[in-house]
């Protein structure tokens with residue numbers, strides 16, 4: 001973390017979990033415990049159908065609500081999809097783009113990810129852009145090359161001020177939902193590499209301002225160590241964001257570094 005230059009962002013990714021009723025119970029449990037998380041921004045990315053409800057439930061807090069994906073077209077015959085304007089209109093502030101599950105199960109490519117990032121920024125949403133290597137790619141020693149490619153294509157065509165608004169989440173696929181976390185050094189090294197890519201493409205000032213998260217089995221126990229890495233500015237948290245007390249422990253770990 002580096003609080004002088006950039007915001008720490010702790011974001012939950014609920015994936016396909018929780019009904020609106022369960023969202024309400026979660027909000028009731030976590031709200032009294034939230035306190036003043038003044039150092040970090042807290043985001044909950046929830047299933048599209050529950051965004052309006054979540055926005056309402058967290059209206060009196062500083063928790064921002066986000067979507068988990070979006071389409072890049074403004075409207076049209078794309079059964080089941082939602083546009084960035086729809087997300088914006090119901091109160092979302094963030095949207096996760098290019099999560100490895102979307103890439104794996106819904107054929108998202110680096111090129112569609114780029115279109116989505118642009119659409120989100122044009123609509124005034126902050127994209128949480130996910131990148132990360134598989135175990136096979138890590139073992140082959142191509143992690144840095146792959147991340148470079150993913151980041152460069154995803155950000156292609158953006159202005160410097162747009163890049164500043166992109167949150168980049170480094171999520172090694174082998175660490176997602178597996179309980180296998182990257183070590184703080186492994187995660188920190190890739191996040192530093194991502195910042196170096198931004199520095200090369202957009203200059204030192206932009207690179208310094210971009211929030212880079214780690215994601216992949218982040219939990220109450222390992223959060224503090226991961227967040228102590230200079231280039232890890234927060235987390236994208238799946239499983240551990242589903243329980244109010246676990247998510248809160250991660251928020252507190254971020255606050256304590258301030």
Ligand code: PGA
Nearest residue numbers: 176177216217237238239
């Ligand atoms: P996890 O998921 O924390 O359950 O590993 C992270 C993610 O997929 O964003």
